Amino acid sequence: MLAVALFAFAGSAALCLAMDKHFSELLGRKPGPHQLRGLRSAGWLLWALALAVAMNQRGWAVGLAEFFGVLMAGLCLWVFCLPYRPRWLLGLALAGLVLAPFSALGLI
Amino acid sequence: MKEGFRQAMAWLHTWAGLIFGWLLFAIFLTGTMSYFKPEITRWSQPEIPLRTLDTATSLARAQDYLQRHAADASSWFIELPDERTPGIGVGWRGGDGPRGFTRKTLDAQTGEEIHARASRGGEFFYRFHFELQMPYPWGRWLATFAALMMLVGLVTGIITHKKLFKEFFTFRPGKGQRSWLDGHNAIGVLVLPFHLMISYSSLVIFMYMVMPASILASYGGDQNAFFNDVFSPRQDIQASGEKVPLPAFPQLYAKVLEQAPQARVIWVDVQRPGDRTAQVLFLPDGHERIAVRRGVGWRYDAADGSLAWTERPEHVPGIIGGGFYGLHMATFAGPLLRWLYFFFGLAGTAVIGTGLVMWLGKRQLKHAKSGTQPFELRLVEVLNIASMSGLLLAVVGFFWANRLLPVALDGRAGWEINVFFGVWLTALVHALLRPGRRAWGEQLALAALLWASVPLLNALTTDQGLQHALPAGDWAMAGFDLTALGCGLFLAWVAGKMLRAPVSAPRRGARPAKAAAPNTEAQAR
Numbered sequence: 001m002l003a004v005a006l007f008a009f010a011g012s013a014a015l016c017l018a019m020d021k022h023f024s025e026l027l028g029r030k031p032g033p034h035q036l037r038g039l040r041s042a043g044w045l046l047w048a049l050a051l052a053v054a055m056n057q058r059g060w061a062v063g064l065a066e067f068f069g070v071l072m073a074g075l076c077l078w079v080f081c082l083p084y085r086p087r088w089l090l091g092l093a094l095a096g097l098v099l100a101p102f103s104a105l106g107l108i
Numbered sequence: 109m110k111e112g113f114r115q116a117m118a119w120l121h122t123w124a125g126l127i128f129g130w131l132l133f134a135i136f137l138t139g140t141m142s143y144f145k146p147e148i149t150r151w152s153q154p155e156i157p158l159r160t161l162d163t164a165t166s167l168a169r170a171q172d173y174l175q176r177h178a179a180d181a182s183s184w185f186i187e188l189p190d191e192r193t194p195g196i197g198v199g200w201r202g203g204d205g206p207r208g209f210t211r212k213t214l215d216a217q218t219g220e221e222i223h224a225r226a227s228r229g230g231e232f233f234y235r236f237h238f239e240l241q242m243p244y245p246w247g248r249w250l251a252t253f254a255a256l257m258m259l260v261g262l263v264t265g266i267i268t269h270k271k272l273f274k275e276f277f278t279f280r281p282g283k284g285q286r287s288w289l290d291g292h293n294a295i296g297v298l299v300l301p302f303h304l305m306i307s308y309s310s311l312v313i314f315m316y317m318v319m320p321a322s323i324l325a326s327y328g329g330d331q332n333a334f335f336n337d338v339f340s341p342r343q344d345i346q347a348s349g350e351k352v353p354l355p356a357f358p359q360l361y362a363k364v365l366e367q368a369p370q371a372r373v374i375w376v377d378v379q380r381p382g383d384r385t386a387q388v389l390f391l392p393d394g395h396e397r398i399a400v401r402r403g404v405g406w407r408y409d410a411a412d413g414s415l416a417w418t419e420r421p422e423h424v425p426g427i428i429g430g431g432f433y434g435l436h437m438a439t440f441a442g443p444l445l446r447w448l449y450f451f452f453g454l455a456g457t458a459v460i461g462t463g464l465v466m467w468l469g470k471r472q473l474k475h476a477k478s479g480t481q482p483f484e485l486r487l488v489e490v491l492n493i494a495s496m497s498g499l500l501l502a503v504v505g506f507f508w509a510n511r512l513l514p515v516a517l518d519g520r521a522g523w524e525i526n527v528f529f530g531v532w533l534t535a536l537v538h539a540l541l542r543p544g545r546r547a548w549g550e551q552l553a554l555a556a557l558l559w560a561s562v563p564l565l566n567a568l569t570t571d572q573g574l575q576h577a578l579p580a581g582d583w584a585m586a587g588f589d590l591t592a593l594g595c596g597l598f599l600a601w602v603a604g605k606m607l608r609a610p611v612s613a614p615r616r617g618a619r620p621a622k623a624a625a626p627n628t629e630a631q632a633r
Contacts, residue, residue, distance in 0.1 A: 001444060016277040061398045061431075062440060068301050069448040075298040076455065079279050 001066055004054040006100035008067065009074035011046030013093035014039045016078065026086055046097075047071070053104050114267060121264035122467065126488070128257040129464045130495035135237055135254055136460060137499060139306075140453025142234040143438055143446055144588075146192035149229030151588040152510050154570045156195040156224050158582060159216040163188055163373060164358040169219025170196050170376075171357045178202070178210070179382055182347070185209075186357075186376040189216045190393065192584065195224075226520040227510055232528075233503075238310075241525075245317065252318055255310040261463075262296070262303055269293055285469055292462040295455045302452040303459070309436035312429060338426070339402035350384040354410050357388065363415070364390050364406045378410075386410035398440045399431040464492050490539045490547075497551035498535030500599065504558040505531035507592070511569040545606060552603035560596025563589035 016022050018039035023031040031039075050071065055063035081089055102108045141148065150156070170186040178184060178200035187197030196214040203210030213222050228235075239247035266272065276297065279290045296303065311318055316331070327334045357376065364373060375391040389407040394400055403420035434440055438449045468488050475481055481489075509527035513520055539547045566589055567573025577586035 019277065022277055065398060065435065065440075066445060069445055069452075072299050072302060072452065073448055076295070076451075079277055079294050079298060082277070083279060083281050 001054075001057070001070060003100050003104035004050045004057070004067055005070035005074060006096035006103060007046050007050035007053060008071040009078070010093045010097040010100065011043045011050060012071070012075050012078050013043075013090065014046060015043030016082075018043055026090065114270075117264040117267040121261055121268050124257045124264070125261050125460075125463045126467050128254050128261075129460050129467075130491055131240075131250070131254050132258055133457060133460045133464070133495050134499055135240075135251060136453060136457040137503070138233040139237040140450055140457060141503070142230065142237050143450045143453065145230030145234050147230070147584040147588055148233065149227075149231060150192070150194060150584045151566075152227040152229030152507075153195075153213075153224040154566075154572050154585070156213060156222055157215060157217075158194045159189070161189060161191065162216075164361055166196050166216050167357040167361055167376065169214060169216070170198050171354070173212075173214055173219050173221070174198055174200065174378075174381070175354075177212075182380060184376075184378040184381055186378075188374050188376065190372065190374055195222060225510070225515045227524055228521050229510075232506070232525060238314075241529075248314060248317060252311065252314045255307050255314075256318075259304075259307040259311070262300070262307060265296055266300075269297070272297060285466070285473070288462055288466050288469065292459060292466060295462070296459045299452050299455045299459075303456055305432075305435055306453075306456065309432035312432040313436060315429070345379045345385050345387060347380050347383045348385045351382055352384045352386070352411050354378070354381055354386060354388070355408075355413050360388055360408050360413065361390065363408070363413070367406060367415075367418070368392070370396060381410075384411050387416060393439075394434075395440055398434040399427045400434040400437070400439055401430055402426070461496055464488075464496070468492060486544075489544045490536070493539035493544065493547050493551065494532070494536035497548060497555060498532050498539065500555045500595075501535050501551060501558070502528045502532035504555060504562070504592075507562060508558060508565065511565050549603055549606035552599050552606060556596050556599035556603050558596070559592050559599055562592035562596070 017026060017031075018036050020031060020036065023036065023039075051063070051067045054067040057063060058066055078089060078093075099108065166188055167186065170188075174181075174184050174186070181200035181202050184198065184200045187193070187199075189196055194216060196216050196219070197211065198214060199205070199209045199211040201209055205211050213224055214220065215222055235241075238251045240251055241247065242250065272293075275290075275293065279287075279294050281287050281290075283290075316323060316334075320331075323331060323334050361373065364371060371392040372395060373390045374393040377389040377391070378386065379389075380386045386409075387407050388410055389405050391405040394404075401422065403426075405417075405419065406415060407417040408414065409416045438446055441449060468485065471485055472481065472489075475485065506524055506528040509524045513523055513527075517523060535551055538551065541547075542550065563574050566585075567575060572582065572585050574586055574589050576582075577589070
């Protein structure tokens with residue numbers, strides 16, 4: 001479930017950054033159009049990856065429930081902490097992205 | 109035309125939300141608590157000791173007890189312990205208990221009866237969640253209608269929310285009314301799959317009430333016949349009069365495990381114990397999948413120990429119905445997922461609460477300058493306070509009553525409930541007497557104090573306070589105390605915001621709430 005949560009959280013972060021307004025606010029510079037498109041694709045890809053890992057680990061039914069559970073929890077964490085601790089959240093998303101594959105493969 | 113439609117939906121969202129919001133807040137909060145029903149019951153009856161799980165031993169102890177105390181009863185049931193429920197529940201037809209059954213709780217290891225304090229524990233909140241302490245079937249009807257209104261509120265909310273995707277990640281704190289709307293929208297949208305699932309599934313659970321036409325057409329007034337056909341693996345058996353001793357239940361249980369090694373039996377139903385026609389039915393907990401399956405189990409003829417019946421073939425509508433049931437109740441969820449359910453339940457409660465606060469705040473702004481508050485706004489204000497902070501007080505009042513009422517008190521379980529409603533009513537009176545913002549602050553401060561001191565109360569009145577529960581790894585007990593402490597700290601934070609606000613000196617005849625209440629939003633950074 002950890003891998004699912006980490007992938008989903010990184011995906012949510014990417015999808016948030018894929019919005020012009022949030023990108024400029026969080027990173028302090030204007031995004032290029034390719035960057036936004038790249039982030040959006042990456043976000044959806046990471047969500048899909050999270051879903052795939054969840055279904056692979058727990059079967060489609062429980063996997064789907066777990067995926068939605070950790071996805072929604074991660075989104076709430078992201079949105080409600082963003083005004084207070086943006087750097088911290090970006091770091092968490094990045095660290096999650098690094099750790100997620102190891103977790104998915106059962107290495108941590 | 110389009111704008112007209114959206115405005116109509118906004119109107120519906122506003123008014124359905126207001127009228128049912130107070131009730132839905134209580135339904136959501138108690139429902140959220142019910143995800144930890146066994147843990148709440150465990151905390152409420154600390155006399156029941158934790159034992160290592162051993163189903164076969166528990167079965168033998170229960171059978172022994174029932175044989176000694178209820179050999180002549182026409183039926184028995186045994187509720188076996190699991191990770192979350194430490195005691196054995198046994199019961200038999202006869203006596204003056206609920207639904208004509210006598211119930212006892214036994215020590216899972218010794219099989220001795222435990223005289224735990226009488227308390228409904230988590231069962232009270234669970235029942236309140238969908239019966240609202242009203243007689244059957246009115247509470248269920250009202251709760252179901254409220255659920256329908258929740259679904260209406262969600263759908264109209266989505267339609268009304270103009271920038272659902274554009275503001276998907278938006279929360280701007282410290283901006284008064286704007287922040288409340290952001291928060292309301294964000295919790296609503298981010299947790300939308302849960303909100304939709306929980307509201308819709310509640311309607312599916314009660315579909316026999318909401319849409320009974322097909323049942324009435326086929327079965328007439330005899331609803332029980334329908335339930336027996338579709339769900340119940342139980343059978344009414346006539347006694348033959350010929351006495352045959354029951355086989356040992358652990359042996360029958362071993363046969364169950366041969367058939368289904370993964371099964372976790374939690375319920376045993378015995379018809380006509382001691383008679384030649386006796387049958388013993390084992391029911392599994394169904395934890396291994398989401399869709400709750402009725403009509404599955406293992407029923408043995410007691411006379412020769414042969415398998416009389418095992419399961420009914422599944423049908424697609426049954427799987428869909430059972431799927432929604434399982435999703436709603438989280439029967440399949442492990443500890444982590446259960447906590448997520450709990451938090452999303454709180455999120456649902458918060459959506460309703462923020463909606464109620466906004467309804468009032470918006471309208472109070474219009475009257476801020478004139479300094480007078482119309483009767484209807486004052487009414488909504490009082491009901492908001494009583495239904496939210498009042499309920500939080502009532503719930504913690506129940507837990508305090510659980511620890512402080514004398515164990516030997518007659519009708520003790522009922523008194524806990526009386527305290528719950530008594531505190532709630534007192535909160536309503538208090539909200540009537542005090543200006544709005546003061547009432548909020550005072551009730552929340554008291555609630556914070558009572559919630560935060562639950563661990564202290566537990567430590568003083570039992571030997572299972574945190575200092576014992578934590579080293580013993582008793583996570584149900586420790587988790588309850590720590591959650592209560594967490595609630596207390598959160599409420600203290602909110603109460604602090606309410607009480608610190610610059611409230612003009614109260615003068616007779618001019619309630620400060622009128623001027624102060626619009627600032628409610630601005631203060632709640």
